[in-house]
Amino acid sequence: MALSPRLEFRQAQSLTLTPQLMQSIRLLQLSHLELNDFVDAELLRNPLLEREDGGDADTDAPEAPERAPEGQSYEDTVEHGDRIQSADTIADGYDTSVENVFPDQPGQDQLNPQSRLDRNGASEGGEAPDIDQFVAARPRLSDHLENQTNMILRTPADRLIARYLIDNLNEAGYLAVEPQAIADQLGAELADVEAVLQAVQGCDPLGVFARSVKECLAMQLREKDRLDPIMMRLLDNLEMLADHNMPALMRAVGCDREDINEMLAELRQLDPKPGRAFDVGPVEAVVPDVFVRPGPAGDWQIELNTEVLPKVLVNRVYYATVTKKARDSGEKAFLSDCLQTANWLTKSLDQRAQTILKVAAEIVRQQDGFLLHGIAHLRPMTLKMVAETIEMHESTVSRVTSNKYLSTPRGLFEMKYFFTTAIASSDGGVDHSAEAVRHRIRQLIDAEALSDVLSDDTIAEVLKREQGIDVARRTVAKYREGMNIPSSVIRRRQKKNLEQVG
Structure with a gap:
């Protein structure tokens, strides 16, 4: 068969990530502090953007829904309830009565002298300090x-x-x-x-x-x-x-x-x-992105913390005014680009907020047992389980749960803490969380006698036969080693030594 060049036409579909789409994806994984910094930078670059409380301009920002979905609330004010105290509040009044035992130890004020600087690095009353005055910050x-x-x-x-x-x-x-x-x-x-x-x-x-x-x-x-x-x-x-x-x-x-x-x-x-x-500057309490509190009907009310969400508007009045005075095509193109970017940002911020709320609502639904009864009822939950339920991609859920916090009656939690490994049930029932399996493995080992030290294979068989947990021997070995429990051979030797000493 002779080889010769030829031309072919093929038709195919593919998804192209535009710069704005990539930026929207990046916004999902930003914390509220990083998001506010990003918005501040956009406000400086784009003359058509302004804070929501910056004036009475006619805008086209997305309107808030007239009524929140059932079981959810978008109220601006939230009752905080019984949340865990921040570390600096708990530490107030703590005292050690023997500090004079160590008279040569410097006090906290000597350890962390700090001057207040503005955003440009200048001190409150003078010029920006020389770079040589700075040293590497101590880790927290x-x-x-x-x-x-x-x-x-x-x-x-x-x-x-x-x-x-x-x-x-x-x-x-x-x-x-x-x-x-x-x-x-x-x-x-x-x-x-x-x-x-x-x-x-x-x-x-x-x-x-x-x-x-x-x-x-x-x-x-x-x-x-x-x-x-x-x-x-x-x-x-x-x-x-x-x-x-x-x-x-x-x-x-x-x-x-x-x-x-x-x-x-x-x-x-x-x-x-x-x-x-270590760094002993003022403790910065983690601010929750979502509040979760019991509802009057025994359900959970889920609310976005609107205090930390940046609110920006598009000033169309200013756009119409300056567009009329634009002198050349370059200025008009600049204004058109600013308008497009401003519209994109307002819609992206609204979509980000709704996505966070949707993921948080699903986490609360699946971890209802933990919120009601505690850590022993932490359910196995993966990114895939949440993504399939809310019809989103796993990568989207992963980005949403990064650096986001839920304030619940049991305290403040990062969203990622609720995702655990699931172990299949041998009888087709509800899956078991990895933590629950580890706990049962430890119970079996703690209860074993010298004459009946359990091997990893035996433990796997017992878990499957008596508790319906379908787990492989190598998984038992991995969990056992993770809990710093020695093998059956070493445990048998240890028990014999203890019996002889006794």
């Missing part, structure tokens, strides 16, 4: 800890609890609320909260998540292998040290003045406020 404690907890903890439920613990740290890095309060707020078991707390107390800097100076110092001494009974008695009587009552302290600890001085030298090498090494 919350960000530093969240990166670690995401690696330490495997399940979304545990990470959610850890996020609550982080949000309730004060500037010194101490936990300012009791675990029981967090368990009540989330509807979780106290044992689960305490297990997460114990896991995150090993995070860097060592000493964070302590509930007192004593616990903070004990955590650091334990890491150094110096927490012996005598040192523990010293920590139990720190108030005597603060009162400079050395005779009483020596009697309580049971050692002489020389030993006391040596132990105090060790204490002064520790950091009683581990959180202060």
